[in-house]
Amino acid sequence: FLLFVGPCWEFLLSGLPPGTMWRQTEDGAIMLSRPDGEGVVAFSEADGDGYLSYAPATPLLKLTAQ
Numbered sequence: 001f002l003l004f005v006g007p008c009w010e011f012l013l014s015g016l017p018p019g020t021m022w023r024q025t026e027d028g029a030i031m032l033s034r035p036d037g038e039g040v041v042a043f044s045e046a047d048g049d050g051y052l053s054y055a056p057a058t059p060l061l062k063l064t065a066q
Contacts, residue, residue: 029054030063
């Protein structure tokens with residue numbers, strides 16, 4: 001999976017630190033986490049291609065396989 005994050009990360013996610021690791025949870029979600037394991041962004045499968053973020057609720061982010 002690729003997540004393209006530019007300099008706008010801090011602006012878009014209201015000060016949340018960028019995730020440096022990702023993992024798939026037991027329910028099939030994808031979680032971007034900080035190095036200490038704390039989740040930053042959670043994605044669930046979208047209709048069709050990829051995953052859409054659900055936590056935080058905004059902004060809506062899309063994660064797709066490349």
